[in-house]
Amino acid sequence: MAAKPETDAVSGVVTTGHEWDGIKELDNPMPSWWIYTFYACIAFAAVWVVLYPSLPFVRGVLGYTARKDFAGTMEVQQARAEPMLARMRAATPAAIAADPELRPYALAGGRIAFATNCAGCHGSGGQGAPGGFPSLADDDWLYGGTFDAIHTTISVGVRNGENPDARGVQMPAFAAAGLNMTQIGDLAEHVLSLSGGATDPAAATRGAALFAENCVVCHGERGEGSRELGSPRLNDHIWLYGGDKASIIRTTAYARAGVMPTWASRLDPATINMLTVYVHALGGGEQ
Amino acid sequence: MPDTNVPSPPPLYAPHRKIYPRAVAGRVRSVKWAVLAVLLGLYYIVPWLRWDRGPGVPDQAVLADIGNARLFFFWIELWPQEIYFLTGFLILGAIGLFAATSLFGRVWCGFTCPQTVWTDLFMWVERRIEGDRNARMKRDAGSPSRDRTLRRIAKHAAWIVIAAATGGAWIMYFQDAPTVLWQMVTGAASVQTYFFFALFTLTTYVLAGFAREQVCTYMCPWPRFQGAMLDQDSLVVTYREWRGEPRGKLKEAGHGDCVDCGACVHVCPTGIDIRDGQQLECIGCGLCIDACDEVMGKLHRPQGLVAFETLANLAASTAAAARFAPGPERREAGMAARRRLHMIRPRTLMYAGVLSVVVAAMLGAFLLRDTLTLTALAERAPPYVRLSDGGIRNAYTLKLADKTRNEGNYTLSLDGPPGLQLVVQDVATDAAGRPVLPARPDGVATFRALVTAGPELAVDGRARLRFRLLDDQGRVAASGSSVFVGPHR
Numbered sequence: 158m159a160a161k162p163e164t165d166a167v168s169g170v171v172t173t174g175h176e177w178d179g180i181k182e183l184d185n186p187m188p189s190w191w192i193y194t195f196y197a198c199i200a201f202a203a204v205w206v207v208l209y210p211s212l213p214f215v216r217g218v219l220g221y222t223a224r225k226d227f228a229g230t231m232e233v234q235q236a237r238a239e240p241m242l243a244r245m246r247a248a249t250p251a252a253i254a255a256d257p258e259l260r261p262y263a264l265a266g267g268r269i270a271f272a273t274n275c276a277g278c279h280g281s282g283g284q285g286a287p288g289g290f291p292s293l294a295d296d297d298w299l300y301g302g303t304f305d306a307i308h309t310t311i312s313v314g315v316r317n318g319e320n321p322d323a324r325g326v327q328m329p330a331f332a333a334a335g336l337n338m339t340q341i342g343d344l345a346e347h348v349l350s351l352s353g354g355a356t357d358p359a360a361a362t363r364g365a366a367l368f369a370e371n372c373v374v375c376h377g378e379r380g381e382g383s384r385e386l387g388s389p390r391l392n393d394h395i396w397l398y399g400g401d402k403a404s405i406i407r408t409t410a411y412a413r414a415g416v417m418p419t420w421a422s423r424l425d426p427a428t429i430n431m432l433t434v435y436v437h438a439l440g441g442g443e444q
Numbered sequence: 445m446p447d448t449n450v451p452s453p454p455p456l457y458a459p460h461r462k463i464y465p466r467a468v469a470g471r472v473r474s475v476k477w478a479v480l481a482v483l484l485g486l487y488y489i490v491p492w493l494r495w496d497r498g499p500g501v502p503d504q505a506v507l508a509d510i511g512n513a514r515l516f517f518f519w520i521e522l523w524p525q526e527i528y529f530l531t532g533f534l535i536l537g538a539i540g541l542f543a544a545t546s547l548f549g550r551v552w553c554g555f556t557c558p559q560t561v562w563t564d565l566f567m568w569v570e571r572r573i574e575g576d577r578n579a580r581m582k583r584d585a586g587s588p589s590r591d592r593t594l595r596r597i598a599k600h601a602a603w604i605v606i607a608a609a610t611g612g613a614w615i616m617y618f619q620d621a622p623t624v625l626w627q628m629v630t631g632a633a634s635v636q637t638y639f640f641f642a643l644f645t646l647t648t649y650v651l652a653g654f655a656r657e658q659v660c661t662y663m664c665p666w667p668r669f670q671g672a673m674l675d676q677d678s679l680v681v682t683y684r685e686w687r688g689e690p691r692g693k694l695k696e697a698g699h700g701d702c703v704d705c706g707a708c709v710h711v712c713p714t715g716i717d718i719r720d721g722q723q724l725e726c727i728g729c730g731l732c733i734d735a736c737d738e739v740m741g742k743l744h745r746p747q748g749l750v751a752f753e754t755l756a757n758l759a760a761s762t763a764a765a766a767r768f769a770p771g772p773e774r775r776e777a778g779m780a781a782r783r784r785l786h787m788i789r790p791r792t793l794m795y796a797g798v799l800s801v802v803v804a805a806m807l808g809a810f811l812l813r814d815t816l817t818l819t820a821l822a823e824r825a826p827p828y829v830r831l832s833d834g835g836i837r838n839a840y841t842l843k844l845a846d847k848t849r850n851e852g853n854y855t856l857s858l859d860g861p862p863g864l865q866l867v868v869q870d871v872a873t874d875a876a877g878r879p880v881l882p883a884r885p886d887g888v889a890t891f892r893a894l895v896t897a898g899p900e901l902a903v904d905g906r907a908r909l910r911f912r913l914l915d916d917q918g919r920v921a922a923s924g925s926s927v928f929v930g931p932h933r
Contacts, residue, residue: 168459260870282839284826294839297832393832394899438869440829440839440894 245427250304254434267435270428274420275436283439289397289415294439297395300324301384302443308433314419315387323419325387331371332410340367345405351380351392354400462584463657463715465567466577466707470734479555480564488609491616495519498849501886508618523847526813532806539802543795545673547787549680549752550728553666559659560727562610562652563713566603573599577710603653604645611644657714661725668724676756677786681728683708683719683750686762686778690770691719694743700770701749707739708732708750718750746775757782815847816854816883820893820911820926827929834899836930842868842891842911844922846883854881854921858895860909860928865896881913895928905932 162171163181170183209217216222241262245253253259272281278290285292291299300310309324316325331341346357347364355361369378376382380391389397397415398408420429436442493505495518502509507516515522515530522529541552554560574580574595583592615624615637627633628641651659660667674680688702702719709717711732714725718732730752737747764781768774823839831837846852856879858866868879869892883889895909906927913922 280825282823282825284829292826292829294826294829295831295837390832394830394834395832438892440837 242425242427245430246425248430250308250430250433250437253430254304254437260434263431263434264438266428267431267433270424270432271435274424275432278417283436287399289413291397291415292395293436294441295395296441297390297393298384298441298443299382299387299389299397302437302441304433304437304442306384307436307442308429310417311429311432311436312419312421315417316414317416317418320419320421324417325414326375327414328375328388328412330410330412334371336367336371336410338406338410340364341406341409342402344368344372344409345402348380348391348405348409349400349402352394352400356402460658461715463713464577464581464710465713465715465731466710466735467571468707468711468731468734468738470731470737472730472734476555476564476729476731480561483556483561484565488613491613491621497521501849502620504620506617507620510618520810521847523845529806529810532802532809536799536802536806539795539799542673543792543799545670546675546678546791546795549674549678550667550670550726553660553670553727554681554729557727559651559664560713560729562606562648563656565606566652567713569602569606570599573602600653603649607645607648607652608641610648611641611646614644615641657725657727660714660727667727673791675789675791676759677754677789679752679754679785680722681718681726681730681733681750682722682753682755682758684748684753684758684761684778685719686758686765687775688719688749698770701740701745701775703739703743705739707735711735722755754785756786814922816852816913816922817845817847818911818913818922818924819843819845820909820924822926822929828931830931831896835896835901837894837896838928838930840893840895840911840926842881842893842924844881844883844889844891844913846885846887846889849885851885852883852915854883854913854915855879856881856893857912857914858909859912859923860895861897861901861907863898863901864909864928865898867894867896868892869894897928897930905930 162184163174164171165181165183168183170185172181173184175182205211207217208219209221211217241259244259245263245266248256248259250263253263271279271283275283279285279293280290283293285294291297296302298306300306300315313320313322313324315323316327317323331344332338336344343360343364344367345364346355346360347362347368349355350358350361350364368380372380375386375388376391377388382388382390394400396404398404398413420432424432490506491504494503495505495516496503497516502514502516504516505518507514509516513524515527544551570580574583583595586592612625612628615628619637624633624637628637633641655663683702688700690698690700691702691704692699694703708719709715709732711734712718713729713731714727716723716725718726733748733750733752736750740747740749760781760783761778765774765778768777819842821841821843823841827838829837829839842856844854855874856866856868858864866879868881871879871881871891874880879891879893881889881891893911906929908925909928910923910925912920915921
């Protein structure tokens with residue numbers, strides 16, 4: 158709009174004619190290095206658009222996709238890991254754990270597989286969770302803590318309805334099986350007394366007869382449980398569904414039935430072997 | 445209306461003006477050449493010094509082995525977690541710089557700064573190929589010619605060779621020098637190596653060839669705050685105005701010693717006039733001193749019209765010389781008023797004090813440095829495990845770092861509430877049933893320890909634990925503390 162270009166006195170550069178509160182803008186040209194870098198970027202972009210997918214619905218000439226790239230990377234990594242995984246597949250978990258070369262690999266691989274597949278229920282450190290997710294780090298096992306037992310449990314799962322060999326039998330709901338709530342309360346007192354936690358000795362004594370009648374088949378005379386059936390020990394300090402009287406009454410009256418998927422159909426044998434070694438090493442592994 | 449009585453500050457805008465420093469010879473220049481030769485020599489030669497550390501260990505005396513996370517300096521080998529020694533060294537350098545500045549002004553800038561050293565080298569090459577100040581100015585102002593083009597190509601080629609050698613040498617501080625040189629020549633080096641080689645080549649070429657004094661004037665933070673280290677008793681490059689003024693022609697009477705020949709301006713690498721007084725742009729290189737001394741010598745006048753001088757002396761001389769007219773009496777009166785260099789003053793004592801504290805701290809830390817460390821990390825998921833008998837178990841990750849390269853086995857003992865049981869997974873035990881941990885030479889061995897408190901042991905909440913590592917004589921070689929966590933009762 159300015160009629161004729163104005164030259165700044167100090168720098169000798171023409172101004173743009175814009176003025177803000179007495180400050181005028183010099184009309185310096187863009188630095189040439191900047192201009193050429195800009196042109197180079199445009200040229201680069203033009204080549205890029207042709208070669209790589211940059212516009213909606215247009216595939217680049219090179220046929221590159223991030224998905225394909227990822228698949229390729231995975232293939233390479235799988236091939237790299239294969240010799241070790243083949244050994245993991247061939248050996249038993251006990252043999253892997255005893256091999257100083259295989260053991261660290263199995264523990265590392267097992268930790269990853271555990272975090273991906275198991276930690277959701279059993280916790281990041283295998284500590285379990287209230288409500289029927291057993292701790293894998295303690296010394297109490299429902300189905301056994303040897304390498305073989307852990308391997309089998311992971312492979313077949315528990316009460317999952319997808320594997321006929323799955324672990325676990327169903328505990329009856331005693332409220333529906335003929336016991337009234339007073340009897341179940343007495344029974345709970347007896348169960349608590351097995352680990353020295355009873356509060357009402359008279360009720361516990363009354364419960365002992367009910368226990369012998371209804372529970373010993375699965376849980377044993379002294380509540381020692383059975384690993385064949387997966388019936389938990391009742392005479393220790395570990396409670397899958399809570400060890401207070403109310404929880405025990407609830408468990409007895411309505412029954413509990415935790416489930417676990419069968420992993421043999423989801424994970425490859427090498428991963429299951431590594432998981433077995435990892436779970437065994439969490440702290441409760443048995444020989 | 446703006447107040448017109450206020451003198452306007454110099455304009456904030458200054459278009460770049462190319463500087464053509466003239467070559468000069470003299471005492472300061474000789475010192476600068478010597479410093480340049482020593483520093484560049486050190487820079488290029490140090491990576492090639494060998495230091496035998498035994499098999500499997502790099503034998504380069506000075507090496508920051510990024511790949512293996514080790515810093516080698518002759519007999520010293522540092523791990524990444526000991527990087528504070530490097531920090532301490534940098535603090536030492538900074539305080540040393542402050543001390544040197546308060547004593548001798550900008551000696552760092554003028555003599556030893558890499559920017560100055562490489563710019564000096566590049567200017568030397570430039571003069572060899574394109575000639576001195578006048579020849580270069582004339583050629584640049586003239587029309588394009590074959591001669592000019594060829595000289596320019598030669599100059600830039602020589603610069604790029606030096607820049608490449610500089611960038612290449614820098615790489616060698618981070619990788620084994622002979623190996624990486626061979627790899628770079630044969631094209632076997634990694635992409636990162638080539639990238640950093642190109643980066644440092646480019647920065648050297650641009651900073652020493654083109655940016656030069658603009659780095660000091662506009663980019664470097666040091667000139668902005670180094671004024672805080674200077675005082676009246678610091679040596680700075682100054683023009684003895686009391687002696688030189690009024691400047692004028694040699695033949696005319698009534699003038700001071702300055703004949704206004706412009707030699708000091710022509711040799712200045714930052715293109716300033718030292719006679720204007722202390723300036724931000726002055727890097728204190730002292731080349732104007734050489735230039736002026738040369739002229740004074742030819743005129744049979746005493747040298748030192750431009751000199752390293754303290755501002756206190758300058759003021760004293762000015763006061764003493766004020767009574768005299770230009771001439772030998774004024775010169776003598778001014779010089780006689782000078783005092784000896786006042787080196788011991790609160791400021792320098794303070795710098796010396798801080799310097800010795802840092803040196804003592806670093807020396808102490810280095811001499812007391814552990815070569816074997818044990819770190820116990822309590823596992824937090826879960827914080828504790830309840831066992832079937834009602835006991836509580838905690839798990840710990842033990843990290844045993846051995847900075848030596850010797851094999852060693854250490855017995856682990858536990859110091860904490862009595863009755864705790866200690867088991868370390870996957871290690872042997874000694875006759876007393878205590879775990880024996882094999883250290884990993886020059887590495888970190890990781891173990892998993894399980895500590896169990898029986899049901900009779902009432903650990904309420906948390907208890908302090910200390911893992912002690914005993915050597916074969918039963919002495920504590922290292923220890924690490926942690927906590928034992930249980931439920932609150």
